[in-house]
Structure formats: structure tokens, C-alpha cells
Amino acid sequence: MTRIRRALAGLSVALAVGGLSVLVPALTGPAAAASLVQVTNFGNNPGGMEMHIYVPDNHPANPAIVVAMHGCGGSGPGFYSGSEFASLADRYGYIVIYPSAEQQAGFGKCFDTWSDAAKRRGGGSDPVSIVSMVTYAEQHYGGDPNRVYATGSSSGGMMTDEMLALYPDVFKAGAAFMGVPFNCFANAADYPPGSSKCTGGSMDRTPQQWGDAVRAAYPGYTGPRPRIQLWHGTADTLVPYSLLQEDIEQWTNVFGLSQTPTRSDTPQSGWNRRQYADSSGTVQVEAYSIQGAGHQLPMSGMAAVAIAFFGLNGANPTTPPPTTAPPTTAPPTTAPPTTAPPTSNPPTGNPPSGACSATYRTINSWSGGFQGEVTVTAGGAAVNGWTVRWTLAGGQTVTQVWNGTLSASGTSVSVRNASYNGSIPPSGSTTFGFLANGSPSNPTLSCTSP
Structure with missing residues (x-):
């Protein structure tokens, strides 16, 4: 096994996100004694993927597992160096798996969310490889099978939706940054930007259609579904901001929830949050619109919010926090959405034929x-x-x-x-x-x- 030290701590690194190279500051590395380790022969690997794992020095006997996935053109070690999940693992004692995609998609290696095999539970390709990595971490590092989570950026965010749809019995929750709904891509030809109906700005399905796609991925499954947190920038043009609403529609339908949020707020300037809770008060779907952000998430501090949503920071992730007084400083006038109760003006009578x-x-x-x-x-x-x-x-x-x-x-x-x-x-x-x-x-x- 190859040990990779975080030699770039304190410098700037190029984080490949969705086919773009975004320069971000490298984060302070974890304790010197802990390092990223490559694992070979981790099990069934139809996607031909590489696996790296980060195990913090201090962790419980049965630590939680977070699968953190890079964007197109990136790698597991690159996402380790360019995101905050490893440093947070040092604080909270969970394991992080960093898969590396090997599927070529016209502009770099991306996680397969387009093939027929990748859309069926146990069908093959990358999803099966990722589940093998989780099983390996459970068997060799004592990972807790009841606390497994998925997160990722762009292509990795898309794969987050994918894994929650295909393996709801494996994953407890997920946080998708700049992702798309499950089964958004028709095939490999539909994936690259510029030719994709999914990311070309024309994708519009009903909540029922989106929900049916998830239910068809694992026919007959009646168990609990993983909670999901969704992040998108309002100025994202590579993976259009409009897809956030499609993603919300998919998962609220899966949970049988109204598309009207149960709560909305602005946790900090430019971050507008919508929460969709069930009748018991459990937030099953949470969506963040980030003012003016392009294809560049997660930004600093966002990984910590995802980890809190998973409940890995010691907080209770399922109950909405108490409503607080409005901030003393109003959000900028160009701020992106939170939520107001829907209003409508229904037409009177039936429209005539052809109208x-x-x-x-x-x-x-x-x-x-x-x-x-x-x-x-x-x-x-x-x-x-x-x-x-x-x-x-x-x-x-x-x-x-x-x-x-x-x-x-x-x-x-x-x-x-x-x-x-x-x-x-x-x-x-x-x-x-x-x-x-x-x-x-x-x-x-x-x-x-x-």
C-alpha cells in the first residue's frame, strides 16, 4: 500500500471540479501521524476504480464512514487535499473513503452516472465498486455499517444521488454539491456539457417521474430512505442552477413530502436554506442556494455543514434547529432563494381546444x-x-x-x-x-x- 502525505498543506492546489480546474487554498493537513492510504484488491471492482482511505489517529472502535467523491478530471487524493473532509475527520473521528473514477467522459475521468449498469442496483460499473470499498472499510477498519454517508462535488455530487437511490440500505444520508437528480443522463452521449439534455438547461420532469426513477432502481424496497442535503450556486452554468429544483422534486417525492418547505432561513449571508421535514419533524431533504456561486462548491465551511447534517459532529441531525430571530443585516438584494408559501392564480374554467x-x-x-x-x-x-x-x-x-x-x-x-x-x-x-x-x-x- 502506498502512503501519501499531505505535502501541499498551506499551499494552493488545483481542485478539478466537473471538468474545470478551480484554484483553491489547500487546507491545513491532519496530524502528521495519519496519512492517506491506497487500498488495492478491495473486492469486486467492475468500474476499475482506485481506492484511498483516511483513518484519523483518534477514532472510536466502530467509526462512521464517509465516501467523498471528486469532480470530473479529479482524483481521490486530489479531493483529499482540496476539501475539508479529512481535517474534520481528525476532529470527529470518522473514516473517509476517497474513490478515484476511471471512466472517460470526453473531458476527464468522471463517475459513471449514465450507463444502464450504473442505474441498476448490483448492475455493475462504479456503484458496485464503491459499495465494495464501503464493505472493505467495515471489515478491515471496523467501520460502522449503520453510519455510512456519501458526499461529492459535481460528478461526485451526481454519484451521491446515484448511491442513495441504488443502495438506500447501505447509506444513511448524503450531501450532493452541484449534482443532478438520479437518472438524469440518458446515456454516455448525453453526459458531456454542450450536448447533454440533462445539463443543457432543458431538463424538466414531474416530481412523480423523478421519484419513480428512484423507486425503479431498487424494485420492491420498502425500508427507510437516506436523508439528502443538496447544494447549488445560482450562477452555475456548467450544471445549471435550475437542476436544484429538479433534485428537490425527486427526493421530496421519494419521501412523500410537500414541495413547500417546512422551514426556510439564511444561515449566513448568501446561503439560503430550505428544509423539508416529515410529520415527526425529521428533515429528510435540505437544499442550499448559494448566492452568485458558480461551479465551485464546496467552499470553505460547507463540508462542516454536511458533516453536521450527517450527525457526525455530535449534534442531532434530524430535528430542525429552533427558529431564531432574523439576522440584523438583511441579505443582499440579489440573494438567491429561500422560501415563501406558494401562491398561484388558477385559471377560471377550462381552456378551449387548441388554447x-x-x-x-x-x-x-x-x-x-x-x-x-x-x-x-x-x-x-x-x-x-x-x-x-x-x-x-x-x-x-x-x-x-x-x-x-x-x-x-x-x-x-x-x-x-x-x-x-x-x-x-x-x-x-x-x-x-x-x-x-x-x-x-x-x-x-x-x-x-x-
């Missing part, structure tokens, strides 16, 4: 801005192309639209269908979303179709 109708709801709101969603519904005949128009309230400006094309003149706004969602079958529907400055309102929408 369309549109309904609005506020997904999130914060001081100085909000996130809205519009559902476009066909009448008794198919719609081939649609345009939704409304008038902005005082102080409102639309800053970003997805699944549609924006036109604005003064306070008059129109959104036309994109190339991929203009055709709607009879009684079918599609949605588009937007971010806006100002306070949310309940606009009167009109929908026209050629």
Missing part, C-alpha cells in the same frame, strides 16, 4: 428577490408553441429564465417556449422558472398559442 392556460406560484422569496414557476397547460387539443405574458409589479425585474426565452419591455414581460418544450399534448403541461428582483406578487397571466 393554453398558465398558472403561477412563488417557489422561494428573500429580501429583495424571489423565484417563480409558471405551468403552461394545453386544452383539449395539442399546443405547438406558446407564449406567456404578464405585467411586472412595481420594483420587479426578471434576471434569469430557464425552460423558456424571455422578452421584456418596461413592465411588460413575455416568455416564449424553448425549442424542446413548445409541443404540449392535449391536457398536458410544461413549466418554466425564473429569478427576479423585487417582492413576489400574484400576476395575471395570459397564454397564447399559434
Whole structure:
């Protein structure tokens, strides 16, 4: 086995994230006596992956296990050096497994979340290799099988969703940074940015469709599902911010939860959090929108929040913290979403054949801005192309639209269908979303179709 010392402590290192090289400060290394160790022959390895493991000097007899996964073009040792999970392991006594992906995806080695084998429990490829690593850590390091967690950035965040869907009996919880919903990619050709429907800004499925994908990954499973924490930057264009909402829809549906958060807040400036708790108060889904952040997560301090969500810092991760007074300093006016109760303006009566109708709801709101969603519904005949128009309230400006094309003149706004969602079958529907400055309102929408 090869021992790798953290020789870059205190310097800057290049962290490969989703095919991008992001320069980040290397973090203070763990105690000199502990080091990253490569493990060979760890078991069934259809993905041909490499395994590295970090075991802190001080840990309980049966430590928790965290699987921490890099972005495209990265490696396990690179993610060890460029993230805070190892230094937190020194503090809290858990083991960290760092897998290295070997699948080529056109712009570096990435975790396989696209193949048919990777979408079926026990189907092969990277997911089976990762489970083998977990089993090895349990057998050779005394890892606690009841406290196994997954986390990762970009490609690793995508694989986090993947592992929770395929192996809900192995993983207790996960934290996905800049990931996508499970089964978002159709195949290998759909994976690279620029040609991907998943990450090309056109992905829009219903919560039921997303939830069904997870349930189909392990047919007949009726046991508990792993809790999930989701992170995304509002300025991410490589893995679009709109996919955070799709991810939320998937996991709230899996848990049978409303898409209306049970709690929302701003834990710190620029971090807007939505929590979705079940009837017992357990937060099953937690989503962070990071103001102005591009494809560069996790940033400093975020790994610690993920570890707290797992409950590995000694806190109770399942119960929402007490509501605190609003911060004395309001978030910037361009802050990304937290949440306000949804509002809508349902159409009156049934739309005529060949016509369309549109309904609005506020997904999130914060001081100085909000996130809205519009559902476009066909009448008794198919719609081939649609345009939704409304008038902005005082102080409102639309800053970003997805699944549609924006036109604005003064306070008059129109959104036309994109190339991929203009055709709607009879009684079918599609949605588009937007971010806006100002306070949310309940606009009167009109929908026209050629």
C-alpha cells in the first residue's frame, strides 16, 4: 500500500471540479501521524476504480464512514487535499473513503452516472465498486455499517444521488454539491456539457417521474430512505442552477413530502436554506442556494455543514434547529432563494381546444428577490408553441429564465417556449422558472398559442 502525505498543506492546489480546474487554498493537513492510504484488491471492482482511505489517529472502535467523491478530471487524493473532509475527520473521528473514477467522459475521468449498469442496483460499473470499498472499510477498519454517508462535488455530487437511490440500505444520508437528480443522463452521449439534455438547461420532469426513477432502481424496497442535503450556486452554468429544483422534486417525492418547505432561513449571508421535514419533524431533504456561486462548491465551511447534517459532529441531525430571530443585516438584494408559501392564480374554467392556460406560484422569496414557476397547460387539443405574458409589479425585474426565452419591455414581460418544450399534448403541461428582483406578487397571466 502506498502512503501519501499531505505535502501541499498551506499551499494552493488545483481542485478539478466537473471538468474545470478551480484554484483553491489547500487546507491545513491532519496530524502528521495519519496519512492517506491506497487500498488495492478491495473486492469486486467492475468500474476499475482506485481506492484511498483516511483513518484519523483518534477514532472510536466502530467509526462512521464517509465516501467523498471528486469532480470530473479529479482524483481521490486530489479531493483529499482540496476539501475539508479529512481535517474534520481528525476532529470527529470518522473514516473517509476517497474513490478515484476511471471512466472517460470526453473531458476527464468522471463517475459513471449514465450507463444502464450504473442505474441498476448490483448492475455493475462504479456503484458496485464503491459499495465494495464501503464493505472493505467495515471489515478491515471496523467501520460502522449503520453510519455510512456519501458526499461529492459535481460528478461526485451526481454519484451521491446515484448511491442513495441504488443502495438506500447501505447509506444513511448524503450531501450532493452541484449534482443532478438520479437518472438524469440518458446515456454516455448525453453526459458531456454542450450536448447533454440533462445539463443543457432543458431538463424538466414531474416530481412523480423523478421519484419513480428512484423507486425503479431498487424494485420492491420498502425500508427507510437516506436523508439528502443538496447544494447549488445560482450562477452555475456548467450544471445549471435550475437542476436544484429538479433534485428537490425527486427526493421530496421519494419521501412523500410537500414541495413547500417546512422551514426556510439564511444561515449566513448568501446561503439560503430550505428544509423539508416529515410529520415527526425529521428533515429528510435540505437544499442550499448559494448566492452568485458558480461551479465551485464546496467552499470553505460547507463540508462542516454536511458533516453536521450527517450527525457526525455530535449534534442531532434530524430535528430542525429552533427558529431564531432574523439576522440584523438583511441579505443582499440579489440573494438567491429561500422560501415563501406558494401562491398561484388558477385559471377560471377550462381552456378551449387548441388554447393554453398558465398558472403561477412563488417557489422561494428573500429580501429583495424571489423565484417563480409558471405551468403552461394545453386544452383539449395539442399546443405547438406558446407564449406567456404578464405585467411586472412595481420594483420587479426578471434576471434569469430557464425552460423558456424571455422578452421584456418596461413592465411588460413575455416568455416564449424553448425549442424542446413548445409541443404540449392535449391536457398536458410544461413549466418554466425564473429569478427576479423585487417582492413576489400574484400576476395575471395570459397564454397564447399559434
